[in-house]
């Protein structure tokens with residue numbers, strides 16, 4: 113595999129930043145990896161884990177880097193750019209991994225200097241774990257990486273920058289697609305954001321009920337509920353930022369979800385077995401399609417216990 117970058121910088125060394133660092137090294141996508149995190153404890157841990165050159169100053173951390181990957185929560189992207197932008201080299205490519213695209217695009221296009229290329233992105237790969245210890249090199253293997261290139265950027269060189277970001281993710285094992293940011297946010301509201309909201313809600317509700325049922329909820333957790341608790345264990349800061357920044361699309365999809373849920377409620381109340389059966393049957397077929405599309409292939413240590 114060809115070495116595709118001489119020097120990259122990763123800002124934010126959590127699950128995603130640490131996974132990119134490990135994967136870039138393991139698959140030869142970068143020669144030198146410079147890392148920065150606003151939290152000094154995370155920087156100390158990243159040094160212990162030997163993830164690359166951990167640098168205490170954000171401007172120095174991006175200096176001379178051809179590619180800068182922003183791996184902080186969506187609500188911290190602007191702050192991260194403000195802290196490092198003076199250090200960006202002319203012609204550098206800046207990309208991000210935020211789970212929401214439109215809000216990040218509008219926040220960062222205003223902030224970034226005109227002499228860099230911004231190529232927004234989002235890996236559809238992750239786990240419920242966070243922090244540098246959670247990162248692993250195979251996280252992106254055979255997963256989708258969505259790029260949402262800026263339609264308004266018609267500078268010569270922008271297209272080549274997008275291609276280079278694509279090549280980087282392919283080197284990490286991902287399949288790459290391009291999409292417009294608005295479409296991305298609607299699709300992700302359906303396949304990721306709403307499912308997480310439902311999981312947070314059902315688990316928090318069960319926790320409320322637990323005071324009534326005296327720990328029976330935990331004791332008798334069936335596997336369906338356990339699956340929800342895995343998703344609900346995801347980082348609260350990250351998910352708060354997702355919902356604050358993908359407000360419109362999530363509210364739209366949530367409205368539809370609530371209507372359909374009310375229809376189910378009515379079917380149960382009035383004993384409409386056919387309505388229930390038809391919906392469950394459709395849902396079951398969807399599972400088959402998802403498996404056939406290969407999006408359920410677990411990473412080697414997927415879902416491992418922390």
Ligand SMILES: NC(=O)C1=CN([C@@H]2O[C@H](COP(=O)(O)OP(=O)(O)OC[C@H]3O[C@@H](n4cnc5c(N)ncnc54)[C@H](O)[C@@H]3O)[C@@H](O)[C@H]2O)C=CC1
Nearest residue numbers: 124126127128150151184185186188210211238239242243
């Ligand atoms: N966790 C997941 O499964 C996935 C997360 N994402 C996206 O990736 C991004 C990072 O998520 P994770 O790695 O899971 O989070 P994480 O919580 O594991 O790591 C985030 C890191 O960013 C650091 N940070 C926060 N503000 C900062 C700032 N201003 N400057 C520098 N560092 C700062 C934190 O100290 C923390 O170490 C988020 O935007 C998230 O939406 C994308 C795909 C999957």
Ligand SMILES: O=C(O)C(=O)Cc1ccc(O)cc1
Nearest residue numbers: 211235236237238239240304
């Ligand atoms: O752990 C899971 O089930 C996930 O869904 C991981 C995930 C979380 C957030 C993203 O933006 C993309 C992937």
